Each structure stands twice: as structure tokens, then as C-alpha cells.
Amino acid sequence: MHIADFGDVQIHYRLDGDPDGPPLVFANSLGTDMRLWDPVLPLLPKGLRIIRYDKRGHGLSSQPDGAYSMGSLVRDAERLLDFLEVRDCVFVGLSIGGMIAQGLAVKRMDQIRAMVLSNTAAKIGTPSMWADRMAAVRTGGIEALAEATMERWFSKAFRETPDVELWRNMMVRQPVQGYLGCCSAISGTDFYTPTSGLRLPTLGIAGSEDGSTPPDLVRETVDLIPGSRFELIRKAGHLPCVERPEVYAELLNAFLRETGHI
Template identity: 35%
Template sequence: MAYIDLPTHRMHYRIDGDRAGTAPWLLFCNSLGTDLSMWDAQAEELSRHFRVLRYDRRGHGLSSAPPPPYTLSDLGHDVIALLDALAIERAHFCGLSIGGLTVQWLGIHAGARLDKLVVCATAARIGTPESWATRIESVKADGLAVLRSATAERWFSATFTARNAGTVGKVLDGFAATSTDGYIGCCAALAGADLRDDIKRITNPVLAISGDEDPVCPPSDIEEIAARVQQGRHLSLPGRHIVNIESAPAFNAALLQFLHD
């Protein structure tokens, strides 16, 4: 296992593909309450073409959790620190949900460090400060396990869950095991994140992917991102919020086409 030590926490990361080669770098950023394993299907396929870098956001997976709250700027600077530590000058970057917000923040503030951007099942603003404050109080009182059933419904369609119970169960086990501090800290980052007026500054090419039945970030949110950035396109795939798992083959094909164009 590989880690970098940052001033406030230790970050876990993984590289798939030919690390010493010349293939372009492709970086993935996971959603709230998941770890880097959510990108397993992408790493398996895309590491044939790219050096795939995944990491566990602060307070998630095997990364440690500094005391909350966090800001979106904190999450973005964690990515820059990772790129610096690995001497990566530029990378394609794909993120889902809060990971997609992190992609947008970096496109605004550090676009020169990135090449093409893929934002999935996200929005320029997710929820409201009030809704995230309610979520924080709920998690403080009852933990994450009580949210498991509702999370399953938001993240995966009933048909996919019935046919892929093992895959869904693994994702939900990871959700329930997420650090409470890490989860609350990221909820605070979401509460303070509103990039609607700033994403027009993003000059990198952007592919915005939605799940066509996503109740968290519906396709209209993704369409808005594609319309506001300077070089955006929107694609909708079958599925709910964790669309990269529910529609993995189509998702992988879309990434390959976009990144190779």
C-alpha cells in the first residue's frame, strides 16, 4: 500500500498500469462515503491505456481523517499535493459526486495541472447548506449504518441491486465503515460549495456524465455544467447515482472515446 503524509493527514493512493511508462495519467476521485475501490471496473479496463491513479479522500478508505470541518479548497489542495508528491505535471481527472465537485474546483483554480475533465453524477452545487447541516446532525447522533438502506436506493436501481447483490453490498459495507469525522467533514465541504458562477472559467474539455435515474444529481444538473463550461458535452447513461458501476462498460467506453479524441 502506498501513502503520502500531508500536514493534517495521511493519504492512501494506488497506481494501476505501467507507472514507469509514458502513457498519460488518469486520476479518479471517489464519491462521498466510498473508497477508491469504486473505480475497480475503470482501473481494470483503462489501465491498458493510461497510468491510472486513484486515492482515498481524507477521512475515507485507508486515508486518515483530520478533524472536521473541511472545505472544497482543502479537498482540491489534497489533489495538488498528491500530483506534486508523484511528480505528475498533468493528468486527466475524473470524479463522481463530491469527486466531481473537486474536479470542477481544480478546473477553476488549477486547470493548467489537468488535461481533460470528466464530471459524473454531480452538480456545481449539490444540495443546500441546510440539507447538509441536517445530514451532519443525523450522522453525529446515529452514525452511518442507519443510512444504509436509503443510500442503496439513491445509489443503485432496484434492478441492478437484484442482479448484483454482492457488488452493491461491498459498496454499502464501505459506506457504513467510513470514518464519521471524514464523512461529516466532507458534508461541511459540500455545504459550502457553490461553483455555479465560477465554472464558466473552466477552459479544459469537459465530459459531463449523468445517470438517467439519479435522484441525487439528476441529468439537468449535469447538463447545466456542460452548458456553462467553455468546452462541455453531456452524456446520460442508464443508472442512478453510482453510474460508473451500474453502467460500467458504457462508462468505460465513453471515457476512452473522450480521452482519445
């Protein structure tokens, strides 16, 4: 485990694979930590420099007070990649992680040569929807959203397995301040215009059973970027890397080959 201390925030990150290999960066969803990618990592090619991190307010990263902006989340990723001297990475972002990917690609094209927008969008939900969710968390904790969130995150078949409890527990144990802060960041983000100006290889991934970012929403965002490709993973919800890791890794590995990253 490593901590990058940027003064206003401390970011927990992990390095796996070949320290001299081509960099592959993962950013996870609201309510999860870097373990989200555990099922996929063993299925990736050898020789990659794999970088994972907990965004602010999640996992073992620090929890600054107040609402977070998407700009601060993007800046955290930017500073971490500068700290690690990363250039020309493939950046894989899921949900809010995919929003961070879009923002970072607009800001720092030297850091990202290609990206995977997984179960995400240029704009997710509405400010009123996020305000309602944040109010529920302030009243009843993250637990108040847990059941409804599991229904959006996972297919019915997966929710009937014991494994769903692992992800439910991960969600409700995130710091409340960090969860609320990231809800604020999503609520205030509309990347339709900046994302439509991007010109880099992009793979979009959606889950057929995703109740948070339905396939049509993901496709709409991916279609903003000329030359992008969209893939649908069937029998999976918002976290297809958990439900269908083999299929997810197959799509990711093919994209890495197509872009000349491996």
C-alpha cells in the first residue's frame, strides 16, 4: 500500500505488474474502493504497469470536508499520475471513474492515450435526484441506499448469490463524508460539450442490466467521440467487471491490442 500526500488530500494507490511496462490506470465507482478490479487483474496480460487508487473520500484515501467538485477529483488523478511519472496510459474508468477519465482526457492529453468508459456517462442523473440521495444518507447513513443500489448494481441472478453481501458491505463501510462529497461532484457534472471535443481511442462498456447507467446512456456518451466503439455485456449490471470478469477482460485485452498498448 502507498499514500501520495498532496497536502489537501492523501491518495491511497497500489502498483502491480511490471514497473517498466505500459501503464494501465483504473478508477472505480461511487461506493467502492480499488478492490473493484480484483476479479479482472489476473486475466490481464503480463508486462503491464497496473495502477489503481482510491478516489478522495473512499477506501484508504483521506476524506476532506465539504462537497467535492469533479474538478478536484480530476486534479487528484492528474497529480497522482504526475507523481508516478505516468504518460500515455490507457485509463479505465467505471461510473464516476469514467467521468474522471473524461475530465482528465480533456485536461491532460499527454497523460492519456486511450480510455475505457465503463458504465458511465457525460452526465449521470439530475441534481434533484442526487439531492434526494444525499438527504437520505444524511438521515439514515449509506445503509439507507444499500438495497436500491444493489438492484442497480447487479443482475437478479448475482443478487441471489452470497457474493452480493461483499459489495453491499463495501458500499456501506465507505466514509459518509466521502460518499456525500462524490455525490455532489457527480450532481454538478455535465461533460457533454467537452467530451464531444475529444479525439482519442475510446471503448465504451455497458451492462445489459445496469440500473445506474443504462446501456443507451453509455452509448450516447461514447458516440460523442468519433471512432469510438461500444460493447454490451449481457447478464451484468453496473459492475460488469465483478459479474462477468472474463468477458470484461476479453474486451479490455482486445482494446489494448487494437491501440498498440500491448
